[in-house]
Amino acid sequence: MSDAAQYRALVGDLLTWLRQNETPQGAWYWDEDPAPVVEPPAKEAVAPKAPAAPAATVSDAAPDSPDDDPFAAECEAFVAAAMERIGSHRAESEALPGLEETAPPADPASALDALRQEVLPCIACGLAETRKNVVFGSGSARAELMIVGEAPGRDEDIQGQPFVGRSGQLLTKILAAIGLRRDEVYIGNILKCRPPDNRDPLPPEVLACEPHLRRQLAIIRPRLICCLGRVAAQTLLRTSTSLTRLRGEVHFYGDIPVLATFHPAYLLRNPAAKRDAWNDVRMMKALMEALAAADPGRGA
Numbered sequence: 658m659s660d661a662a663q664y665r666a667l668v669g670d671l672l673t674w675l676r677q678n679e680t681p682q683g684a685w686y687w688d689e690d691p692a693p694v695v696e697p698p699a700k701e702a703v704a705p706k707a708p709a710a711p712a713a714t715v716s717d718a719a720p721d722s723p724d725d726d727p728f729a730a731e732c733e734a735f736v737a738a739a740m741e742r743i744g745s746h747r748a749e750s751e752a753l754p755g756l757e758e759t760a761p762p763a764d765p766a767s768a769l770d771a772l773r774q775e776v777l778p779c780i781a782c783g784l785a786e787t788r789k790n791v792v793f794g795s796g797s798a799r800a801e802l803m804i805v806g807e808a809p810g811r812d813e814d815i816q817g818q819p820f821v822g823r824s825g826q827l828l829t830k831i832l833a834a835i836g837l838r839r840d841e842v843y844i845g846n847i848l849k850c851r852p853p854d855n856r857d858p859l860p861p862e863v864l865a866c867e868p869h870l871r872r873q874l875a876i877i878r879p880r881l882i883c884c885l886g887r888v889a890a891q892t893l894l895r896t897s898t899s900l901t902r903l904r905g906e907v908h909f910y911g912d913i914p915v916l917a918t919f920h921p922a923y924l925l926r927n928p929a930a931k932r933d934a935w936n937d938v939r940m941m942k943a944l945m946e947a948l949a950a951a952d953p954g955r956g957a
């Protein structure tokens with residue numbers, strides 16, 4: 658790396674660190690991998706490296722007093738409106754085909770494993786010809802939260818697991834910031850096989866693969882779905898509405914409430930968006946808690 662490039666990288670690190678610490682609690686900081694250590698360029702003044710910021714903790718994320726947290730009132734209003742919407746939606750609508758057809762399995766883990774064995778050899782669309790592995794999904798069969806992305810990428814295709822690599826590490830940190838481990842949620846994608854060159858899913862592929870997702874949902878029965886990224890949200894919700902407008906509102910997949918936020922890969926490219934993403938996941942956490950309080954019998 659040239660001296661100029663090293664200098665730009667250091668200044669970039671410093672600006673990112675400053676932006677990330679602008680929030681009231683400085684709590685939404687999902688630290689990246691440590692910045693590469695670079696030697697200061699010879700005979701050139703070098704900006705001081707920013708000190709390492711602490712990783713987010715749940716206590717950071719939940720200030721003691723609402724007065725300390727300007728976002729708390731907004732979050733409370735969101736949850737109240739969302740719960741009202743969920744109540745009226747469920748009274749008026751029916752579950753999607755495939756979600757209502759069976760009683761909850763007595764042993765969701767076994768049912769999910771049986772479904773995995775069924776899906777692994779799937780050749781229902783053309784992606785079967787180019788994939789290395791079917792990425793079925795991972796996590797708890799009793800998860801209250803299901804994370805849904807659009808499709809596996811290169812690393813996921815190679816490893817057969819969803820959200821691995823840098824995006825996956827960031828997702829793990831985002832979940833940890835609201836007190837969740839990856840094995841407490843379920844993480845999957847709308848498509849189980851990688852589209853070539855990570856292109857967007859095509860409608861026939863979504864049509865072919867969606868029954869797998871519905872059967873996963875029928876087994877897991879999460880309280881809430883969180884779509885990561887524009888493509889996942891637009892595809893699942895069958896809409897062309899922008900992610901900007903989809904965020905901060907509750908939507909529905911059948912009778913399951915759906916929220917949408919940024920894809921971790923986008924956050925890696927645009928660290929300034931982490932502030933909005935942090936607000937999204939705090940609203941998601943608050944809505945999860947309200948749904949659990951309204952239906953305490955549905956334990957994970």
Ligand code: SF4
Pocket residue numbers: 776779780781782783784785791848849850862865866869
């Ligand atoms: S993307 Fe879905 S429908 Fe297509 S081959 Fe893979 S598992 Fe089957």
